[in-house]
Amino acid sequence: xxxxxxxxxxxxxxxxxxxxxxxxFQEYELLLDEDILNYHREKNSELKGALEVAENQxxxxxxxxxxxxIPSGPVTTVAFKFLEQNLLERIQKTKQQLEGILLFLxxxxxxxxxxxxxxxxxxxxxxxxxxxxxxxxxxxxxxxxSPDMVKYxxxxxxxxxxxxxxxxxxxxQAAHLMSFLMKNKIRPVMCMRKLPxxxxxxSSPKPRAKLVQRIKELERKEEILSASFFIGYSLADIKEVGxxxxxxxxxxxxxAQFETDRFAQLMWDMRHEFTLDAPTIDQGIDQALTSSxxxxxxxxxxDCFWAGAAGDVPFFLRSFIRxxxxxxxxxxxxxxxxxxxxxxxxxDKSLTVKIGGKMDQINAKPVTVTGTVKVISExxxxxxxxxxxxxxxxxxxxxxxxxxxIDIILISQGASIHDPAMLRSLHIxxxxxxxxxxxxxxxxxxxxxxxxxxxxxxxxxxxxxxDYSKRSxxxxxxxxxxxDDLNLSSWRKNQ
Ligand SMILES: [Zn+2]
Numbered sequence: 001x002x003x004x005x006x007x008x009x010x011x012x013x014x015x016x017x018x019x020x021x022x023x024x025f026q027e028y029e030l031l032l033d034e035d036i037l038n039y040h041r042e043k044n045s046e047l048k049g050a051l052e053v054a055e056n057q058x059x060x061x062x063x064x065x066x067x068x069x070i071p072s073g074p075v076t077t078v079a080f081k082f083l084e085q086n087l088l089e090r091i092q093k094t095k096q097q098l099e100g101i102l103l104f105l106x107x108x109x110x111x112x113x114x115x116x117x118x119x120x121x122x123x124x125x126x127x128x129x130x131x132x133x134x135x136x137x138x139x140x141x142x143x144x145x146s147p148d149m150v151k152y153x154x155x156x157x158x159x160x161x162x163x164x165x166x167x168x169x170x171x172x173q174a175a176h177l178m179s180f181l182m183k184n185k186i187r188p189v190m191c192m193r194k195l196p197x198x199x200x201x202x203s204s205p206k207p208r209a210k211l212v213q214r215i216k217e218l219e220r221k222e223e224i225l226s227a228s229f230f231i232g233y234s235l236a237d238i239k240e241v242g243x244x245x246x247x248x249x250x251x252x253x254x255x256a257q258f259e260t261d262r263f264a265q266l267m268w269d270m271r272h273e274f275t276l277d278a279p280t281i282d283q284g285i286d287q288a289l290t291s292s293x294x295x296x297x298x299x300x301x302x303d304c305f306w307a308g309a310a311g312d313v314p315f316f317l318r319s320f321i322r323x324x325x326x327x328x329x330x331x332x333x334x335x336x337x338x339x340x341x342x343x344x345x346x347x348d349k350s351l352t353v354k355i356g357g358k359m360d361q362i363n364a365k366p367v368t369v370t371g372t373v374k375v376i377s378e379x380x381x382x383x384x385x386x387x388x389x390x391x392x393x394x395x396x397x398x399x400x401x402x403x404x405x406i407d408i409i410l411i412s413q414g415a416s417i418h419d420p421a422m423l424r425s426l427h428i429x430x431x432x433x434x435x436x437x438x439x440x441x442x443x444x445x446x447x448x449x450x451x452x453x454x455x456x457x458x459x460x461x462x463x464x465x466x467d468y469s470k471r472s473x474x475x476x477x478x479x480x481x482x483x484d485d486l487n488l489s490s491w492r493k494n495q
Contacts, residue, residue: 013308049171107143119148268491303462314356326405383419
């Protein structure tokens, strides 16, 4: 049995001014054919999980393309066409032998001219293969699931964890399901319900645990093949935005609809519970300065480049200077221009430099500071990436610039910075520091678990700020929670 596998992943923040071009994929992951399998055997990825199942079930996987870039603004049309063409021509070439297609997508990509590129890709695949073979898809927890994705795929399965640590498990589940469908010649029924809700990408674990519990209950039923919920990705101004739930059943459409409705209601009833508690910057600094614990992690969620922000908002730097905070490290600010100036000056040299506010010119202005260059580095370190896989991570030329007891790590490009090994590679011992600012979301809950004494999340300025009311949405469906007064007991808007 031959199953084509492929992956095209991006989380596109339509409020970001930084476009995602082909170079962004080349820098993170852009592989074709056999290289894909070799690379993914070592990763905690969906493909790794699928490979393990395929080997046991006598399924041969035909690799096509595997592409992923760090979240950022919309993907350029040129880049998307390249990815699409490479996927489709490989499916076209093998279509006579294929018995199934398994794709690992993110589900929150937007391109310069497509709001639902995943739905579009699935439609194009159906144009090639027809309806003869099953097409299964795994999606990120932050997917904005669209009606077209449901229409053109046989099943969609989402991650259940955040931070996402279950990718290979989800890949295993998808491969098992694909094998079951192929062997039993079953074409399942899938039902999806979209909630009129924008929920925070970085969300509280408690309501999510209840939803995972419901998934387990549903999947114990003989007729139900899988169930998923999606927080969605609210930083996309598209009509497909928002949270959703879905159920895949063997053939009982009525049961699938009934359970999907019930699942949607459970999520809707908890809509107020997903938001994380966030102090103001002054409250956070007060808490840190009056505590004897160290280090305290300040999570700069608003400028997290893993949620599509630019990574160059110097909000914490400005606040620390204002509050005379010492012994802090800011990891990191993306500013290749400031890096160049520091490298030109040299180690131990003092200079005045403008930091940040060059890419995100909406939420930030550069800060002009005088300090000393402490470290100059190639910016490569060995550590865990966002999938918690060990690899060499490349931040581009990097410097540590010290201003009044604040170590500012200036990097040349967005990269995984979630591992404390990043600080140690720059001769900064995280446990010596009072405050560590990380441009991150929830990933540090795993990577900094043994280091941070306390973690505070800030709803800081940047393209990933959670304050929906400040975003100029034009295309999303209204009314929608929490922007509109939706005092509904049911998730159905029209009741
Ligand atoms: Zn995600």
